Amino acid sequence: MAEIKAGTEGVVVERTGEDRAAGRPLVVTGPGELRAVLAGRGRVGLVPTMGYLHEGHAALMRRAREVCDVLVVSVFVNPLQFGPAEDLASYPRDLERDLGVAGGAGADVLFTPDAGTMYPAGFDTRVVVSGVSEGLDGASRPGHFTGVATVVLKLLNLVRPDVAFFGEKDWQQLAVLRQMVRDLNVAVDVVGLPTVRAPSGLALSSRNSYLRSEQLERASVLSRALRAVQVRYAAGERSADRLRQAGLEVLQTEPEVTLDYLSVVGRDMQERAVMDNDVMNRVLIAARMFGVRLIDNMPLDPAHGHPGA
The missing domain is CATH 3.30.1300.10 (Pantoate-beta-alanine ligase, C-terminal domain)
Structure with missing residues (x-):
């Protein structure tokens, strides 16, 4: 498994065993730093999330850890996928919690861009996936899957993973992303993993x-x-x-x-x-x-x- 750490002035050095033992992945906020960290690092896995990580996310990370040399977990609460009356402002956020969950599951990098990084001034492009996105949540939450497809395509372009991992709890989202990857010839394998549930049967979220x-x-x-x-x-x-x-x-x-x-x-x-x-x-x-x-x-x-x- 690759051990990575970003040094000063763009220099990349090896991440020590002590760093890994501390259970904290490297936090990266900018695309340039991310590219430097991942350059030449072998098979890269990506688990895209909106943070407030739980055991469902950790299961994705552990699977990714099994088949990838470097594991990147993105944490970004994406404003494009929230409707005007939805819970963007109150959506749970806890970076310290996320660091602990991601580190415990073997993540190497926690990529935490802000909205200005993902959607800079003048940003005016959207990814629309027709068909599979139009019923169910697509009908109940207009524009939601356009926001999802747009942010995921940006993350795939920034990280350039070999494999991206998603939970099956968001089944329609998974179908939308698979369609997008096929239609746009994105060079990534999309893997869906079973929903993780509480003992009561409730899907973790x-x-x-x-x-x-x-x-x-x-x-x-x-x-x-x-x-x-x-x-x-x-x-x-x-x-x-x-x-x-x-x-x-x-x-x-x-x-x-x-x-x-x-x-x-x-x-x-x-x-x-x-x-x-x-x-x-x-x-x-x-x-x-x-x-x-x-x-x-x-x-x-x-x-x-x-x-x-």
Whole structure:
């Protein structure tokens, strides 16, 4: 594994074993410094995040650490993917926490650009990925996936990783990014890894920090609803309406759920009346609970829950 450290005046020196033992990756804020640090360092992995790192992020980092020589974790709360009434200002931020989680999972570099670095004066370009971005969260959060695609393409251009790692919790986002990479011939392998869950079944998310412990337990109704759909699918049901109904029956037991959508979709992210047996079929949910918008998804066939890159 590469050991790296940025010295003064652009000189790059080797990172010591003591630095690694301290559990703190190198913090880099500028593109020039990042390029200097990564020059000639072998196979580079990237885990893009918006910070407030948790075990779900750490699982991505540990996987990246297994197959890459250098691991870069980006921490940037991207204003382009927040709508005007969303939680950009209050989104949880804690760089010290992030350093600890990233260092503990083996990250070499924490890339923390500011908004002025990512979107300098005069910035006027957006990346629009049609089709897979247009329903579900794309319909509920107009412009969201344009913001995601734009920032991720910028990060890929800045880091130039060989492999980029994303969680499957944001399934539609993963589909959008895979489409973007294919369409624009970006030289990177996009790897999706299974959602990491709390013991209750709730998908881990930075936004879970908004909820108290009792609320987190009640929010697990979302994953129970998804599992109910899986059970109905495993029993042979292929009607999309009846599959959805299995999940809705579970959601109706929790009065705090305000449902945005509960959808069963194919690999193209499109809903259909009757599902086939494609292993890429998914059930996705978005709902508000206790004032917090939460998302989750599962494969309709749990035996095919990790289709890989």
